Structures are given as structure tokens and as C-alpha cells.
Amino acid sequence: MNYLAHLFLADGDEELIVGNFIADTVKGSRFKNFTGGIANGILLHRHTDYFCDRHPMYLKTIHRLAPRHGKFSGIITDMLYDHLLASLWRDFSHEKLEDFCKRTYSVLYAYQPIMPDDCKTLLSHMIRHNWLASYATIDGIETALRGLSRRMKYFYPLQEALKDFQTGYKYFEDDFKTFFPLVQRHVKSEILPAFEV
Numbered sequence: 001m002n003y004l005a006h007l008f009l010a011d012g013d014e015e016l017i018v019g020n021f022i023a024d025t026v027k028g029s030r031f032k033n034f035t036g037g038i039a040n041g042i043l044l045h046r047h048t049d050y051f052c053d054r055h056p057m058y059l060k061t062i063h064r065l066a067p068r069h070g071k072f073s074g075i076i077t078d079m080l081y082d083h084l085l086a087s088l089w090r091d092f093s094h095e096k097l098e099d100f101c102k103r104t105y106s107v108l109y110a111y112q113p114i115m116p117d118d119c120k121t122l123l124s125h126m127i128r129h130n131w132l133a134s135y136a137t138i139d140g141i142e143t144a145l146r147g148l149s150r151r152m153k154y155f156y157p158l159q160e161a162l163k164d165f166q167t168g169y170k171y172f173e174d175d176f177k178t179f180f181p182l183v184q185r186h187v188k189s190e191i192l193p194a195f196e197v
Contacts, residue, residue: 003131015040016038019031019040019041020045025118034114058077072156079141079158084176086135088177100132
């Protein structure tokens with residue numbers, strides 16, 4: 001899962017949204033330095049990734065990409081799933097994607113002071129270029145993949161995977177339509193209840 005999916009799975013809770021957003025920069029037990037709700041958001045992000053990374057449906061998508069993209073197939077799958085969530089948004093939410101994005105940006109901006117510096121910079125770019133909504137188009141996800149390629153420690157042209165994605169679009173879409181509801185159910189029935197005190 002990438003930014004859009006993680007933020008959507010926070011289910012509108014402000015601190016869970018913030019925790020999900022900063023999770024990748026908060027290592028080990030450092031989540032304990034944040035308020036309970038934000039710490040739970042970080043843990044939600046980690047538990048969701050753990051569930052996804054081991055699920056046969058998610059691995060099925062990765063295997064579709066693996067012959068040409070090897071170890072980068074997981075990163076590409078996360079990004080393509082954000083594209084599919086954005087393009088199929090009405091199947092998963094009654095709220096308009098544009099409204100979700102505006103509300104989410106507003107929440108994240110309000111919590112900027114407590115974010116690690118890397119997240120502040122990332123958020124600035126995300127809001128300025130409206131990343132979350134842009135994922136709905138092929139051009140938007142191509143731009144996102146190019147940007148991620150430049151930020152990675154070892155450069156790889158992630159956007160090249162779009163050729164494979166478009167060729168087998170129906171298969172990737174079917175994978176996502178089957179898998180994402182499973183993630184939603186897992187988050188609501190297994191992860192979120194564990195945070196209630």
C-alpha cells in the first residue's frame with residue numbers, strides 16, 4: 001500500500017491519518033514518542049504492510065511484475081494499487097476523491113509541527129502537486145513513479161512498469177478489486193479494535 005491507501009484506511013481519524021503518513025520515517029520504538037492516537041496510526045501502517053506483504057493476492061500482483069522488474073516489483077505494486085484505488089474510488093467511498101484529498105491535506109498540514117523534517121518536505125510537495133488525486137490518471141502515476149525513482153537510494157526507472165501494467169490492466173484491476181476489500185476488512189476487524197482502550 002502507498003500513501004492514498006494508507007490514509008484512506010485511517011477511516012477519517014485525524015491522529016491515525018497523521019501516524020500513517022509519518023510511519024515510514026519513524027523507526028523501531030520511536031512511535032512511543034508520539035501521542036497515543038498518532039502512535040496507533042504508525043502501528044496501523046506497520047500492521048497493514050505486514051498483512052499485505054504476506055497475502056497471496058498481493059504476492060500474485062508482485063509476481064506479474066517480477067519477471068521484468070525483480071526486487072522493485074513490490075514498490076511498483078504499491079504505487080499501482082494507489083492508482084487503482086483512485087481510479088475506482090467510487091467503488092470504495094461515498095466521499096468524492098477531491099473532497100477526501102482536501103480534508104486529508106488539511107489534517108496533515110495542521111499537524112506539520114510534530115512531523116519529522118523529511119515528512120514536512122514531502123507534505124509540501126504532496127499538497128502543491130495534489131499527489132493523491134493525481135494518482136487517478138496514468139499520467140499522474142507515471143509522474144509519481146518517476147519522482148520516486150529519483151528519490152530512491154539505487155535508481156531504477158519504475159515508470160517502465162507502466163507498459164506491463166497497461167498491457168495486463170484487467171488482471172491488475174481484478175487483483176486489486178479482490179484484494180483491497182480483504183485489507184479493509186482486516187483493518188476494521190483485526191487492527192483497529194486492538195487500539196481501543
